[in-house]
Amino acid sequence: MKKNIREVMQERLLILDGAMGTQIFNKNPTVDDYGGIQMEGCVELLNERRKEWIQDIHASYFNAGADAVETNTFGCNEIVLNEFNIAHRSYELNYLAAKLAREVADSYTQEKFVIGSIGPGTKLVTLFQVDYATMYQSYYSQMEGLIAGNVDALLIETCQDLNQIKIAVRAAKAALKKANKKLPIWVQVTIEATGSMLVGSDIQAALTTIEMLGVDVIGMNCAMGPEEMRAHVAYLGESSPMSVSVLPNAGLPINDNGRTVYPLGPVDFASKVAAMAKDFSLNIVGGCCGTTPEHIKELVAATKNIVITPKIARYERGVSSLYTAVPYNLEPKPLFVGERTNANGSKKFKDLLAENDFDGLVQIAKEQLKEGAHVLDVCVAYVSRNEIEDMAEFLKRLVTQVNIPLMIDSTESPVIEKALQIAPGKCIVNSINFEDGEAKARQILTMCKEYGASVVALTIDEEGMAKTTARKLEIATRIYNLAVGEFGLDPGDLIFDPLTFTLGSGDEEFRKSAIETLNAIKEIKQKYPKVQTILGLSNISFGLNPYTRQMLNSMMLYYAVKNGLDLAILNSSKIIPIAKIEEEDRKLFTDLIYDNRSENYDPLKSILAKFSHIKKQDASQNNKRATMSIEEKLKLDIIDGEKQKVVDDCLEALKTYAALEIINKILLEGMKVVGERFGAGEMQLPFVLESAETMKTAVRTLEPYLEKNADSIKGKMVIATVKGDVHDIGKNLVEIILSNNGFDVLNIGIKQPIEAIVEHYKESNADVIGLSGLLVKSTVIMKENLDYLKQHGFSVPVILGGAALTRDFVDIECSKTYGAPVFYAADAFEGLKIMELISEAKKNNEEIDAELIRSIMRKDKPDQAKSAEENKIKIVRKGEQTIKLDAQGQSSWVRKTEKVPKPPFYGSKIVEESL
Numbered sequence: 001m002k003k004n005i006r007e008v009m010q011e012r013l014l015i016l017d018g019a020m021g022t023q024i025f026n027k028n029p030t031v032d033d034y035g036g037i038q039m040e041g042c043v044e045l046l047n048e049r050r051k052e053w054i055q056d057i058h059a060s061y062f063n064a065g066a067d068a069v070e071t072n073t074f075g076c077n078e079i080v081l082n083e084f085n086i087a088h089r090s091y092e093l094n095y096l097a098a099k100l101a102r103e104v105a106d107s108y109t110q111e112k113f114v115i116g117s118i119g120p121g122t123k124l125v126t127l128f129q130v131d132y133a134t135m136y137q138s139y140y141s142q143m144e145g146l147i148a149g150n151v152d153a154l155l156i157e158t159c160q161d162l163n164q165i166k167i168a169v170r171a172a173k174a175a176l177k178k179a180n181k182k183l184p185i186w187v188q189v190t191i192e193a194t195g196s197m198l199v200g201s202d203i204q205a206a207l208t209t210i211e212m213l214g215v216d217v218i219g220m221n222c223a224m225g226p227e228e229m230r231a232h233v234a235y236l237g238e239s240s241p242m243s244v245s246v247l248p249n250a251g252l253p254i255n256d257n258g259r260t261v262y263p264l265g266p267v268d269f270a271s272k273v274a275a276m277a278k279d280f281s282l283n284i285v286g287g288c289c290g291t292t293p294e295h296i297k298e299l300v301a302a303t304k305n306i307v308i309t310p311k312i313a314r315y316e317r318g319v320s321s322l323y324t325a326v327p328y329n330l331e332p333k334p335l336f337v338g339e340r341t342n343a344n345g346s347k348k349f350k351d352l353l354a355e356n357d358f359d360g361l362v363q364i365a366k367e368q369l370k371e372g373a374h375v376l377d378v379c380v381a382y383v384s385r386n387e388i389e390d391m392a393e394f395l396k397r398l399v400t401q402v403n404i405p406l407m408i409d410s411t412e413s414p415v416i417e418k419a420l421q422i423a424p425g426k427c428i429v430n431s432i433n434f435e436d437g438e439a440k441a442r443q444i445l446t447m448c449k450e451y452g453a454s455v456v457a458l459t460i461d462e463e464g465m466a467k468t469t470a471r472k473l474e475i476a477t478r479i480y481n482l483a484v485g486e487f488g489l490d491p492g493d494l495i496f497d498p499l500t501f502t503l504g505s506g507d508e509e510f511r512k513s514a515i516e517t518l519n520a521i522k523e524i525k526q527k528y529p530k531v532q533t534i535l536g537l538s539n540i541s542f543g544l545n546p547y548t549r550q551m552l553n554s555m556m557l558y559y560a561v562k563n564g565l566d567l568a569i570l571n572s573s574k575i576i577p578i579a580k581i582e583e584e585d586r587k588l589f590t591d592l593i594y595d596n597r598s599e600n601y602d603p604l605k606s607i608l609a610k611f612s613h614i615k616k617q618d619a620s621q622n623n624k625r626a627t628m629s630i631e632e633k634l635k636l637d638i639i640d641g642e643k644q645k646v647v648d649d650c651l652e653a654l655k656t657y658a659a660l661e662i663i664n665k666i667l668l669e670g671m672k673v674v675g676e677r678f679g680a681g682e683m684q685l686p687f688v689l690e691s692a693e694t695m696k697t698a699v700r701t702l703e704p705y706l707e708k709n710a711d712s713i714k715g716k717m718v719i720a721t722v723k724g725d726v727h728d729i730g731k732n733l734v735e736i737i738l739s740n741n742g743f744d745v746l747n748i749g750i751k752q753p754i755e756a757i758v759e760h761y762k763e764s765n766a767d768v769i770g771l772s773g774l775l776v777k778s779t780v781i782m783k784e785n786l787d788y789l790k791q792h793g794f795s796v797p798v799i800l801g802g803a804a805l806t807r808d809f810v811d812i813e814c815s816k817t818y819g820a821p822v823f824y825a826a827d828a829f830e831g832l833k834i835m836e837l838i839s840e841a842k843k844n845n846e847e848i849d850a851e852l853i854r855s856i857m858r859k860d861k862p863d864q865a866k867s868a869e870e871n872k873i874k875i876v877r878k879g880e881q882t883i884k885l886d887a888q889g890q891s892s893w894v895r896k897t898e899k900v901p902k903p904p905f906y907g908s909k910i911v912e913e914s915l
Helices: 005-011 021-026 043-049 051-063 078-084 087-106 132-148 162-179 203-211 226-239 266-279 293-303 347-354 358-371 387-401 413-422 439-451 469-486 513-527 537-541 546-562 583-593 603-611 620-626 630-640 643-653 659-679 685-705 729-739 754-764 776-791 807-818 828-843 850-859
Strands: 068-070 113-118 153-159 185-189 217-221 243-247 254-256 259-261 318-320 325-327 335-338 375-378 406-409 428-432 454-458 494-497 532-536 567-570 715-721 743-747 768-772 798-801 822-824 874-878 881-885
Touching (some): 021 043, 021 051, 043 051, 051 068, 087 113, 113 132, 132 162, 162 185, 162 439, 185 243, 203 226, 203 318, 203 325, 217 226, 226 776, 243 266, 266 293, 358 375, 358 387, 387 406, 413 439, 428 439, 439 469, 513 546, 513 583, 532 537, 537 546, 546 567, 546 583, 546 603, 583 603, 630 659, 643 659, 643 685, 659 685, 685 729, 715 754, 729 743, 729 768, 729 798, 743 828, 754 776, 768 828, 776 798, 776 807, 807 822, 807 850, 828 850
Parallel strands (some): 068 113, 113 153, 153 185, 335 375, 335 567, 375 406, 428 454, 454 494, 494 532, 532 567, 715 743, 715 768, 798 822
Antiparallel strands (some): 254 259, 318 325
């Protein structure tokens, strides 16, 4: 009995065919072949008019060794066929194409399979060139025809738009359900040379969105050759929990006198695709544009010894916008959900909505993005207005203008469904509960599964809002059993909100509500460690004045994160680091949260007495500044992110200190405090970035006063923030420090793909490449970049820097990936020291000893007070032998000894042979 396609894929690499269009056009079809001038170019009509051509092409690929062929139906949907006025023939032509391929496949004794090809069409739904319902129906009729024609899998390929993928997958599932069949659904995206899909989605956004749809395979095809695809495929190979397919073009197309030519021959194509299959544990390979039966024959030969090995995917659950993904597991926590795009929580938003000022609403969203929001909570519920229409009108503008994911916040199921149809990425739905039983929760969970969304679950049941930890946990368990146990939602996409009540009323019933909420967060995370937790933070402080609310919200956030909170709905501009709250005040708010009352002490009364008349932070901070030294003022400028004050303070400090001394001894001390508070969870990311911006302003102010330390250039670095990352403060600081210490730095900006970095490296003849990035995903990109450099034969030294990196990750994992010198720089001055060490080695025509330099960096953190001369590698020569000493005079020959003998001298000299 022949095995089905799923069984074969578990045993071995599946080989697909190559290009259909290339083979058809090699036959030089005429107008008559198409059936008239009005039908010219509609290759799907050849399934009917030139059946023998199509079957010969299928047979040629099977004879070359392919396991499966794709039907000639790439453009056979109603939207495309309507351009030829034959939309009504979609089902018929798809059915016919599937039957033609099926007949050829069944003529072989071994397993041969037919894959239904579903192309992207000619309209982009995210740009509203076509409406949702029209695109859905177009795909549905196509799927019905392919399924009736007995295909073995449905392949939605060459995808350019995330929402198009979601619509096509939904149509495929509906058609399969109607036919009572279970076939694999595959999705392949197309990444352009720009590094993203046509509408701007990166590969992380694509994976996050597609994974939630419950498909069997994710992959890439078209647009690029295997070389250009490699970095993206590496990410899928490492991160995708689904099987991965890759069908590249035969290289990047070349225009040769009006003809499109694909330059990669069969042998080169096969060797490059086979290398990816082996390196990234691919499950399906084949060819796209420009590939022929000869390409597939060579691919079969090149992959015959590749064994499919199980992989453990490093997939991070999260949400995505049209453009990019955001993981739930941010470090440090929590993920900020901006609350100002909510008509129930923002008066300004509500007023603009009443005026139909949707552009103004988008501006509020953009402001939240600047303030540090990772996700936007979107609610347009307004009495007497049409919520569905308002949601649609707002989202049509929002999804393309703001690049962070959305939380759809509504109590009305039709509103939620409309929003999920418009939003192209993976959203969060807020929310489900059991207030009126399970019916509505089931309805929303069905939509979450169908459209691919996470969901917030409130601890509310038929008895009302749970007030105790035990009741909150009881309801959470009931919701978990429904969402995960019955509906099959991944636990990581279930977000529990244990709710809290205000402490501002003084109502005895709610005095312990914060404790119950904090304990519930901890117990839910302990019982269900894979779920997420969220809190609408501002609920805790209703009834208090703005300044008091800010303090209480900030303290509550601090303790909630310590108890396991993953997401927080808040206005991040209204949160302050608890380190900026006076210790006495911090105790007051802590006592309020934990209800630490005593006979003569009520923290709420003390807070009201102390802060009831304060509308904003008083002038005590300014009074303190008046008595501070200039050194203390500068450090405080950095810690508090005072960009306006730091300029004047830097100019004042120049009367006493040299510019470099101000940076090294004062400003960097301030940044050190910021780093410590960041690591302790006492300072959230937006404040860290504000401090870094202030540091940038300070260095820019001091830059004209920095003296060059060398008369000639000691070396050159190309530095960039890696693809998908927009953070550049650390990178810019590296540029300034290096350039003022005798190095030439070419800073090429943010979101740079490795291809662009390599091009600038070659053009500039640089000595080193520097890669920077703040995000966790940037560490994955850096590793992929190193693999790209290795595959292309580069051995240039690379320095990596960024908050998410660790020394061990770079020294061990990245070094293993690259095989050439790669170093970790914790800050700009570590980067300077590494550059000095590399420069000295090159100056003496010595090979760069990467392990020696890494050992120096691990053993001796850079001392900015030392001169470059003291930090560099020393060279000792004895006859024809060369011994390298580090800054402590230690030779690599004795690196592993416990006690290092003191050398007789430091520096370089020629030792006589007689010695």
